[in-house]
Amino acid sequence: MEKLAYNHEIIERKWQHYWREHKTFKTNSAEDKPKYYVLDMFPYPSGQGLHVGHPEGYTATDIMARFKRMEGYKVLHPMGWDAFGLPAEQYALKTGHNPREFTAQNIKNFKRQIRSLGFSYDWDREINTTDPNFYKWTQWIFEQMYKKGLAYEKETLVNWAPDMMGGTVVANEEVVNGKTERGGYPVYRVPMKQWMLKITAYADRLLDDLDLIDWPESIKEMQRNWIGRSTGASINFKVENTDEEIEVYTTRPDTLFGASYMVIAPEHKLVKKITTDAQKAAVEAYEKKIETKSDLERTDLNKDKTGVFTGAYGINPVNGEKLPIWIADYVLASYGTGAIMAVPAHDQRDWEFAKKFDLPIKPVIEGGNVEDAAYTDDGVHINSDFLDGLDKPTAIQRMLDWLEDKGVGKKKVNYRLRDWIFSRQRYWGEPIPVIHWEDGETTLVPEDELPLKLPAAKDLQTSGTRESPLANLKDWVNVVDENGRKGRRETNTMPQWAGSSWYYLRYIDPKNNNQIADQDLLKEWLPVDLYIGGAEHAVLHLLYARFWHKVLYDLGVVPTKEPFEKLVNQGMILGDNHEKMSKSKGNVINPDDIVDQYGADTLRLYEMFMGPLTESVAWSEDGIHGSEKWIERVWRLMIDENNHLRDRVTTINDGSLDKVYNQTVKKVTEDFEQLHFNTAISQMMVFVNDCYKASALPLTYMEGFVKMLSPVVPHVAEELWQLLGHDGTITYEKWPTYDASKLEEATVQIVLQVNGKVRSHLKVAKDTDKAELEKLALADPTLQEWLSDKTVRKVIAIPNKIVNVVAN
């Protein structure tokens, strides 16, 4: 019985200890080497601990970090904690504890788990968004935005979730189908004074600069759709018998002759002014109905349009026609001007509304049948005076010219993107550093008084109003200035997205007390070369971070327009039943169990081998067992049962492994570069299979192989490296190179086809020319047999590849 000396527990503990003691992965900015900044999306340290999905992305970045170190780069590879957030506050409200202790415990557990996987983070750069030394700078950025007018207070309709944690406001992005994204609480639209960030001021740049970065097309497309730039026209309609005008936004000014009524949003500021006495009761009843509905209920009305006539009429500027003005909630107050001209013949929504309320439908473009549906395609304009006979683009331009000429309208760009609602009625977030004074003045907390610390709260209670629990902490909330003027601190805190919008900058210089980070260091390390995380952050985090980065760019703080040069989304790891892992389905895998049973190296290897990084794959217990077996097979190849290097590993090279070794170096190097870890690993498996067939294993090949192995399974590789006779770590050893001449063969195999089907093969000298190939192919006995009853019509010969004979 052969006993295996490999023991993952001992080896992994040994090397994790070694790396920690020697600070093996400490980044030294002063080194004169090219830089590589590889970043993970930092986790929210939840009470559940690490999920097997985390190590997938983390292993991928760790492979790149280790690979690049061996290629001679200085590598920045940090980790930290996105530690403000809802669950901690909920737990605190329930138990009366402060979320700080709970969060600290969770971080401790997360860190233990992450360390157990052997990732090569520089832990001296660990950051934590809830650390006052960190959020000092989150607050500082907010203050810069305030000074530039990018942070402002506004009475606005917000997404109020009264059942969520004693009531809180959530951002548009956090509302899904009229319910909160987390927890699924109903959301209502209520007016409330809120802090807003003017992300819309950056809409164009956020859209256009997507072309500068190497991100998955799907994510770019999602951001483009989210920003939703549209070009159209704003047109002014006079309201009959008043001095009022209604400005509408439309992308189809060419259909102005087909307008048959107008709609303004129920919240539009002119509703009260223009409603006639006769319609007043009906309008007010409708407004009331809308107000008490949640967004969910409003969405449910999707199929069934509602609205009410105001009694007023607008005048179509192009032909003087009288158009009835309605209010309806299918027109949104928050988009465009909150008012539209309705062209039911060529807009499906207007068409549905017109059908329901029996309003006229007047076609102005040929094609389609407006009795059945709105016709939205291009066509020849009719019933449109000076636009008759034109196509859509020409008619749009002609109408724009006419509107501008008459001064009743102009070209206008609109965005689906809204300003970012930035306040939350919560305790566990960064305090917004603002004081509201009794005389009505609002001031920032002076920069030299930052951080404005979150006060300790022994027993967290909801305020009972729409304010955060901070409102209860009178000592903190109430302030008096040197002149005796009384003031009250802002009780709203920042959303969880605040810290994550800039944390990647702090890793560059995490202990700096005077600025976000040293200017020279920012120049040195930005942008992030590779950023890996889940696709669930496609719009929220990644759009906010780009926005903040651009603000900081304008302030001269960061030197690049974009923060993340290359982005990759790892796929999801599903349960073994191909469903999303969840407690209720009972298919959750805990990384701790896998590390205990198989070791970190096996888990890392398995997660990289199971499929392409970007795809979702189902967990398989057999698969992980296979990875364990392969690690043991590698071990056994080189090491005997007494834990000594086998005699087969020698300085003699009989040449039998030359080709496969050089192929392996080439493929692994290229595949790692492209993050194709599964195929890189399979090539290493091919190499090992060949090694088992070889009589001697050249030492240099074994060394090169262990180096290639080390980014994936670093603990085993370090141990093998030592057994190969080296001291210290393999981390900074030089990455192997390959000899291209060893890859070339003097002869190549040519495929012989008849009518596209493979019939035979031919061995010929490399680069044999077309004519010669054709001759050889036609002389091939097997092929002759196939051609015996046929006439050769054509021969296609491709050197080094194929000969195809067409015959019948």
Added chain:
RNA sequence: GCCGCUGUGGCGGAAUUGGCAGACGCGCUGGACUCAAAAUCCAGUUCCCUUUACCGGGAGUGUGGGUUCGACCCCCACCGGCGGCACCA
């Protein structure tokens, strides 16, 4: 409904300027080793037909069509799965 991605053996997956489909792994089958089993090593493994065996033949990358000497790959239409958006005028 709109936008994006995706579909290959029993399973995870390979294969791209269009040139031998199924690398590698799992599983399965057989052999060696063993008193035996496990582990290990070696061999085989897309399906169907043919054959004692060897050798052969046919079909085949979601479905139907097309381009091409040649298509998993390019084009058109359709079906299924995943993700995003969802009255944005």
